[in-house]
Amino acid sequence: MFARISGTGHYLPNARLTNQDLEQRVDTSDAWIRERTGIRERRIAGADETVVTMSKIAAQQALQAAQLDAADLDMIIVATTSAERAFPSAACELQHALGVTEIPAFDVGAACAGFMFATSIADQYIRNGQARHILVVGADVLARLCNPNDRNTIVLFGDGAGAMVLSANETCGIHSTHLHSAGEFADLLGSGHANPRSDASGQVPGANEEAWLYMKGSEVFKVAVKKLSQLVTETLAHNQLEQGQLDWLIPHQANRRIIEATAKKLSMPMERVVMTLEYTGNTSAASVPIALDVAIRDGRIQRGQRLLLEAFGGGFAWGSALVTY
């Protein structure tokens, strides 16, 4: 049995934070951000928006696209590291918001790679026949975890949610998933505390410095390029595929230069790579499912095409999925 993508959806908050806005706040420039990252603007969750409110909208779109009701689901998995509360999980809150009960609902924490880990778990349940329909969501508000005065991080991260319904299918779907973690890199990228909310002035009452997201960007960059190169090679080899036999690369949207390096490794022209980071920034666990949904809805990704999804993030944790859509 295969886990086939039966529907997708995504949500981006309305509020835009442009590079020009950031020039007013910290010592940076539009030119630097565009050249070093490829990002022009990102979306920022409003005071009343959370991982759960964003996930709900993305999930409803995905269910509608799959022509399913929430009552058809056998499981809900939410990949996030920025939910409002440690528990109940965002997945349990989402379950309630969707009006269903009893089915297992849980969060998966693997930072920017969370959606790949959640997808891999869902794939196992469908493959072995224990579930027919699983909702997999990636949602984060990492912009909220960034120190408003830290130019190293605020230029990169945005907020959003993406969702995918996986459904049991006898002919095609996910062929393989590949996951890796390396905890020895904890000092390069992390966040001390979940979700310190800032007020309108950007000040966070009671927040201490260690709580903010920290990142040694250029060191993360080097490891990311190396591990993603190994990961896509492993994914192709496992499926006995050659470079050039993929239709689309749907990468984590962290940095255009990292994506270009991965595409080069796969000998894929950038026209076959789905890019949203110019207007989303890095939305962490949401980034792959947002890009996937955008390219499905605009008609680029067609049924029967071969897709490679991949992500790399804090932990470090990284993973991929090879899928026939």
Ligand code: UT7
């Ligand atoms: O999704 C989770 C995984 N995260 C990532 O994949 C992020 C990976 N890292 C990156 O994307 C890149 O390393 C960054 C975009 C964060 C930084 O780009 P870089 O080319 O690695 O720059 P750098 O850190 O080596 O800094 C180059 C220069 C430095 O100045 P000096 O020392 O050369 O004078 C920085 O101080 O750029 C300076 N700089 C900035 N300048 C303007 C650093 N941040 C900024 C900034 N605006 N925001």
